[in-house]
Amino acid sequence: MKKLLVLMLAVILVSSVFAKITFWTTEVESNRMQRIRALATIFKAQTGIEVEVVPVEENDLLKQIPIAKNAGTLPDLLEGGIEPILLLGSENFLDEDLATKIIMDFGDVYNGAARMLNNGEGKYYGIPFHAWVQGIWYRKDMFASQDLGDPISWYNIALAAKVLTNPDKGVYGIILPKKADAYAEQVFTEIALANGARPIDEMGNVTFNTPEMIEAFRFYKELGKYSKPGFTTVLDALKGYLNGEAAMIFYSTYIMDDIAVEEVQKGRINKFNPELVKNTGFANKMINVRPSSYGQVVALGITKNANKEEVEKFVKFLMTDKNYVYWVHMAPGGMNPTRKSVAESEAFLDNPVLERYGKEKIAEIVAALDSVERFEFLNGKVITDMSKLSANFVIGKAINYMFANDWTPQQTAMWAQKEAEKVLGK
Amino acid sequence: MSVISLREKEARFGWKLVLPTVILISLLILYPVIYNIYLSFFEVSISDAPNKFVGLKNYSEILKDISFWKSFGITILFTFTTVLGSILLGLGVALLMNREFPGRNIVRALLLLPYVTPLIAIVFAWRYIFLPIDGPLMQFLANFGMNPGNDFVNNPNNAFWVVSVFNIWRNFPFVYLMILSRLQSIPTDYYEAAEIDGASDWQKFLHITLPELYFVIASVALLRGIWNFYKFDEVYLMSKFANTLPVYIYEKAFSGIPEQGVAAAIATILFVIMISLIGLYVKKVLKW
Numbered sequence: 031m032k033k034l035l036v037l038m039l040a041v042i043l044v045s046s047v048f049a050k051i052t053f054w055t056t057e058v059e060s061n062r063m064q065r066i067r068a069l070a071t072i073f074k075a076q077t078g079i080e081v082e083v084v085p086v087e088e089n090d091l092l093k094q095i096p097i098a099k100n101a102g103t104l105p106d107l108l109e110g111g112i113e114p115i116l117l118l119g120s121e122n123f124l125d126e127d128l129a130t131k132i133i134m135d136f137g138d139v140y141n142g143a144a145r146m147l148n149n150g151e152g153k154y155y156g157i158p159f160h161a162w163v164q165g166i167w168y169r170k171d172m173f174a175s176q177d178l179g180d181p182i183s184w185y186n187i188a189l190a191a192k193v194l195t196n197p198d199k200g201v202y203g204i205i206l207p208k209k210a211d212a213y214a215e216q217v218f219t220e221i222a223l224a225n226g227a228r229p230i231d232e233m234g235n236v237t238f239n240t241p242e243m244i245e246a247f248r249f250y251k252e253l254g255k256y257s258k259p260g261f262t263t264v265l266d267a268l269k270g271y272l273n274g275e276a277a278m279i280f281y282s283t284y285i286m287d288d289i290a291v292e293e294v295q296k297g298r299i300n301k302f303n304p305e306l307v308k309n310t311g312f313a314n315k316m317i318n319v320r321p322s323s324y325g326q327v328v329a330l331g332i333t334k335n336a337n338k339e340e341v342e343k344f345v346k347f348l349m350t351d352k353n354y355v356y357w358v359h360m361a362p363g364g365m366n367p368t369r370k371s372v373a374e375s376e377a378f379l380d381n382p383v384l385e386r387y388g389k390e391k392i393a394e395i396v397a398a399l400d401s402v403e404r405f406e407f408l409n410g411k412v413i414t415d416m417s418k419l420s421a422n423f424v425i426g427k428a429i430n431y432m433f434a435n436d437w438t439p440q441q442t443a444m445w446a447q448k449e450a451e452k453v454l455g456k
Numbered sequence: 457m458s459v460i461s462l463r464e465k466e467a468r469f470g471w472k473l474v475l476p477t478v479i480l481i482s483l484l485i486l487y488p489v490i491y492n493i494y495l496s497f498f499e500v501s502i503s504d505a506p507n508k509f510v511g512l513k514n515y516s517e518i519l520k521d522i523s524f525w526k527s528f529g530i531t532i533l534f535t536f537t538t539v540l541g542s543i544l545l546g547l548g549v550a551l552l553m554n555r556e557f558p559g560r561n562i563v564r565a566l567l568l569l570p571y572v573t574p575l576i577a578i579v580f581a582w583r584y585i586f587l588p589i590d591g592p593l594m595q596f597l598a599n600f601g602m603n604p605g606n607d608f609v610n611n612p613n614n615a616f617w618v619v620s621v622f623n624i625w626r627n628f629p630f631v632y633l634m635i636l637s638r639l640q641s642i643p644t645d646y647y648e649a650a651e652i653d654g655a656s657d658w659q660k661f662l663h664i665t666l667p668e669l670y671f672v673i674a675s676v677a678l679l680r681g682i683w684n685f686y687k688f689d690e691v692y693l694m695s696k697f698a699n700t701l702p703v704y705i706y707e708k709a710f711s712g713i714p715e716q717g718v719a720a721a722i723a724t725i726l727f728v729i730m731i732s733l734i735g736l737y738v739k740k741v742l743k744w
Contacts, residue, residue: 093710122505209610210697259605260588421711430697434612 050080051340054094054108056328057360058085065360073347079340089212092117092421106336107344109159111212112146115329116406117417119147119155125332126153132345133157136369142400143327143368150412156329157345160358160365162282163325163398164216166313167289172277173311180311181278184224184249184318191256194277203256205267205276208433210426213264216324217280218425222246223322223403229425229450230405230413236456238428238447242319247432247439249318254433261430272306273299282326283395286363287383307386314398325402327368352377363387366396415454422453489727496721500714507717514721524722527704534620534691534700535684539677541624546631547673551665553632554639571629579693582622583609615695622694623684631676638672639665674741678734685730701726 055066063085070081084105086094091114098104110118118124130153133139143158166181172194173180181187191203207214222228227242237243258270270276272288272295287294290307315323330348332341347353349369355377358365362383367373373396379385384392406416419425428446431437437445460468496514498507518524553564570578585593588607598604608614646664655663688702696703701722709719738744 096710096714096716210612258589259603260607261610430612 049078049337049340050082051106051337051344052082052084052103053344054084054086054091054105054110056086056088056091056109056111058087062360065356069348069353069357072353073344076347077340077343079343081344095123104333104335106333106341108331108333109328110331112327112329112404112406113212113417113420115147115156115331116412116414117421118331119149120414120417123331123333124155125334125336125338126155128332128336128338128342129154129157129330132342135346136349138370140368140370140373140399142402146327146404146407147329148412156331157349158327158368159330159349161325161327161368161396161399162284162364162366163314163323163395163402164220164280164282165315165323166278167271167281167285168278168311168313169274169309170311171305171309180313182313182315182317184316187278187316188249188252190278191253195256200275202258202270202276204253204258204278205262205270206250206253206257207263207267207280207426208254208257208261208430209263210423210430211263212420212423212426213267214426214429215420215423216326218246218250218429219405220280220316220322220324221250223324223405224316224318224320225249226319228405228408229419229446230416232408232411232413234413234415236447236450236454238443238450240443243446244439244443247428247442250429251432251439251442261433269299272303273301274303282364283366284361284364286387287361290383290386314395323398323402324404325399327399328365363392363395366392366399368399418453419450422449424449424453492720492727493724495717496724498717500716500720510717514718515725518718518721518725524704527699527701530616530699531685531701534616534623534687534698535681537620538623538627538684539680541620542628542631542680543673543677545624545628546676547635547669549628549632550635550639551661553636567632568629570626575626575689575693578626579622579690582694586618609695610697612697612699615697616699619691619694619698619700623687623690626690627680627684631680634672634676635669638669642668671742678737678742681737682730682734685726 053066053070055063057063057066063083066083070083074080086108088111091108091110095104095114095118104123115124119126126149129147133144133154139158143161144154147154147156147158149155166187168181168190173190176190176193178190178193179186181190187204193203194201195203207217222243225242225246227237227240227246229236229238229243231237258266258276260266262270264281267276267279267281268285268288271279271281271285288298289295289310292302292304295302295306315321330345332338332345348357349367349372351372354367354369354372355375358367358372358378359381362381367378372378379389379392404416406413424446427449428442431445432439432442495507497509497511499510499514500507549567553560553567585591586607586609588594588605594602594604594606609618642665647660650660650664686702687700688706691698691700692703692706705719705722705726708714708722709716
């Protein structure tokens with residue numbers, strides 16, 4: 031009996047020493063990685079479970095999955111936007127039961143955030159981890175000097191872009207994404223939805239060739255005229271805004287610490303403008319024929335072959351109390367908790383950046399998560415085909431070609447229509 | 457006990473010596489090649505479902521796909537342009553460096569830099585130089601009236617040329633080294649004799665230097681041709697939009713909904729084309 035006990039103890043000890051999970055995160059910046067590694071260290075000290083943190087670029091996430099599968103190195107847990115998570119879920123990669131169980135165990139996850147990960151059968155592909163809202167960030171001082179209204183309606187946005195562009199002084203009305211990547215699709219989504227345009231309708235038909243969609247491409251191209259030249263991307267937009275090169279940019283709430291915190295801003299552009307936080311406005315919606323706002327939920331997906339017990343412990347560790355606050359404070363304002371109890375807690379709001387924007391503004395942003403729209407969701411249905419279009423950057427490529435080849439909005443829409451049909455095998 | 461002859465013993469010993477190599481090559485090269493051919497007949501599932509046998513469907517699909525033929529054409533053009541470009545540049549530089557001048561050793565060493573510097577470092581440097589508005593090259597060209605807003609690297613229409621020029625620049629030192637080493641072993645008597653006969657510099661180059669260099673150039677062209685036909689890293693890092701076949705295969709295999717069976721079929725087709733081209737080249741040009 032004694033021998034057996036010793037043996038069991040030894041097994042438990044050994045297994046706890048060797049218990050290990052792999053976690054892919056899309057937070058690849060070094061300061062974020064530092065925080066995540068710190069959390070992993072604390073977790074190991076508490077539970078004996080080692081977490082190997084692997085940074086993966088967001089745009090590369092879906093490319094890495096099949097490579098990892100063939101190599102047998104799939105992670106146990108991965109962090110990603112809803113597009114890759116929905117796609118991986120629909121391809122049968124993810125443990126929906128465990129994700130659903132964890133959401134239920136928490137009991138206070140925002141419905142709006144969880145809804146985006148619904149598999150259509152009452153379960154969830156992943157656990158909503160944190161979320162952001164996208165809109166136009168603009169220089170209130172530049173707008174006031176020209177007496178321009180807030181950049182919410184298409185008309186106001188185009189007018190401001192035109193009036194504020196002054197290339198001789200190195201100032202542009204806007205910096206617009208023109209490269210074939212996820213950012214171009216994010217920006218285009220908000221524009222298209224404000225015009226009532228969608229790439230795929232409820233019946234699953236590809237609808238790039240509709241008049242609303244062509245109109246959306248036309249508006250995008252028009253803005254391109256007043257944008258900084260080049261096939262600019264998300265980092266160009268951020269840097270351009272911070273150093274006063276652009277009057278408007280599309281960006282998520284992630285920009286809040288770049289604008290407000292001296293060391294973060296200095297890390298981006300090597301100087302600091304203390305007035306910027308005061309001079310910055312945020313248009314959290316866009317209107318042409320209808321209002322629309324865009325946001326993203328970043329979720330945790332648990333793979334089928336994961337070490338379930340350890341992963342569950344780790345997810346709950348990450349999304350509880352001070353660990354959770356420590357995580358979302360790596361990008362204050364950008365990362366918003368998806369658990370109500372944490373979002374409303376003093377600990378979350380106790381942050382120099384969040385304080386500068388004020389509790390009301392933060393509450394407004396977090397609340398907007400219940401109303402954000404996506405191409406993937408229509409009348410309570412999940413359109414998983416949309417993830418395939420996103421994964422192939424169909425919209426990004428269409429925009430890229432529109433500017434590179436000077437295509438008309440019609441040509442662009444027709445190309446996107448054909449490409450989307452090809453990708454979906456229709 | 458049977459008696460084995462010395463010859464037989466030696467043969468067995470020889471086999472024992474090469475066996476590890478044979479096994480390693482089989483594992484690392486033959487197995488993937490064969491597995492790749494096998495995969496090309498399947499619709500490869502990336503989830504837990506088993507692969508589905510589809511026969512020649514992947515092949516017929518590719519051969520009907522316009523974007524495959526487009527990529528194929530671009531790859532041939534890319535290989536041709538870069539091999540020709542790097543040989544011309546390498547030859548020119550080698551001829552220059554074969555002359556005596558003060559500081560020649562330093563210049564010779566500097567010339568190797570593009571080839572020995574880590575790829576990622578020079579890719580970033582090039583991208584910086586080409587940056588629209590703020591890039592040094594664009595600012596310089598703006599003095600001559602060119603629009604500094606041009607984005608050469610990221611424009612999908614220019615990507616091919618940027619990548620080609622970059623590849624020529626990066627790889628000419630290899631060609632230059634090979635040619636220079638051969639140049640130095642050409643006996644000076646030939647040139648002296650030609651001089652006595654009254655040959656011009658051009659005639660000397662055409663009738664002595666070039667024939668002496670023939671096999672070096674031909675071999676270098678073969679090597680660079682093979683490498684550049686399959687070139688992925690330089691192309692992909694510099695611009696993802698250059699649309700060459702290796703990038704196309706990568707996109708098929710690993711992006712969006714991966715179609716690894718189709719990618720395997722493309723790789724097999726390329727393999728067959730490459731093997732036949734090499735065979736032809738070796739026979740006709742290298743005259744082995």
